[in-house]
Amino acid sequence: MDAELADAFETAWRLLGRGAADRRSPMHTPVVASVDTQGRPQARVMVLRAADRAAAHLRFHTDARSPKCAALDGAAVAVTLYHPGEAIQLRLAGTARVVTEGADIDRIWTTATEFARRAYMVEAAPGTPLPGPGSGLPAGIDGRKPELAELVPARANFAIVRVEVTAIDWLHLAQAGHRRALFTHVGGDWTGGWRVP
Numbered sequence: 001m002d003a004e005l006a007d008a009f010e011t012a013w014r015l016l017g018r019g020a021a022d023r024r025s026p027m028h029t030p031v032v033a034s035v036d037t038q039g040r041p042q043a044r045v046m047v048l049r050a051a052d053r054a055a056a057h058l059r060f061h062t063d064a065r066s067p068k069c070a071a072l073d074g075a076a077v078a079v080t081l082y083h084p085g086e087a088i089q090l091r092l093a094g095t096a097r098v099v100t101e102g103a104d105i106d107r108i109w110t111t112a113t114e115f116a117r118r119a120y121m122v123e124a125a126p127g128t129p130l131p132g133p134g135s136g137l138p139a140g141i142d143g144r145k146p147e148l149a150e151l152v153p154a155r156a157n158f159a160i161v162r163v164e165v166t167a168i169d170w171l172h173l174a175q176a177g178h179r180r181a182l183f184t185h186v187g188g189d190w191t192g193g194w195r196v197p
């Protein structure tokens, strides 16, 4: 990689790292796209929880009962992010893995706030029809912090989606001339090249 290309690659991972760590970053809420079990495209906003450059992984959290979980495990995904301040779009390709068990997941669960964990207390799977507007939470939970004991059964509904990143399409918009680069991750090594924007 030439120096400018290496810099673009560094910037991509720096922005991803900040996107995960800083809830005010525009890269905190990427769009994650996949294909559902009927082959239809589905795209949704998800909070970026971690970006691990060394492992080339991204981490998202979701409800294990959600329809996307069944579709995502082992499937190809596209993750799209845009940073207006930097005028950089990142389009990541990868493979998703849904993980529900293990010491890592237990630790992530116990360190999440009670309010964050409350989302996993919904009584039926996300997407289940309701007779009227509602949160789906058990009666008496809306509007308050749940007790730790109330959260225990919700742990079974918590899943992480780990995306193994295989490619990053980096696009920088600039009046002087746009720049685009494609980075691919093969056999543990990243290679990159410039592309027509």
Ligand SMILES: Cc1cc2nc3c(=O)[nH]c(=O)nc-3n(C[C@H](O)[C@H](O)[C@H](O)COP(=O)(O)O)c2cc1C
Pocket (backbone or CB within 6 Å): 029, 042, 043, 044, 045, 046, 047, 048, 060, 061, 062, 063, 066, 067, 068, 069, 126, 127
């Ligand atoms: C700002 C924002 C952040 C969201 N973060 C998540 C998230 O981290 N995990 C998640 O499962 N859904 C998240 N959602 C909800 C999803 O976009 C989507 O509505 C929901 O997961 C149902 O998607 P599905 O039908 O593809 O399963 C978020 C929505 C918004 C607007």
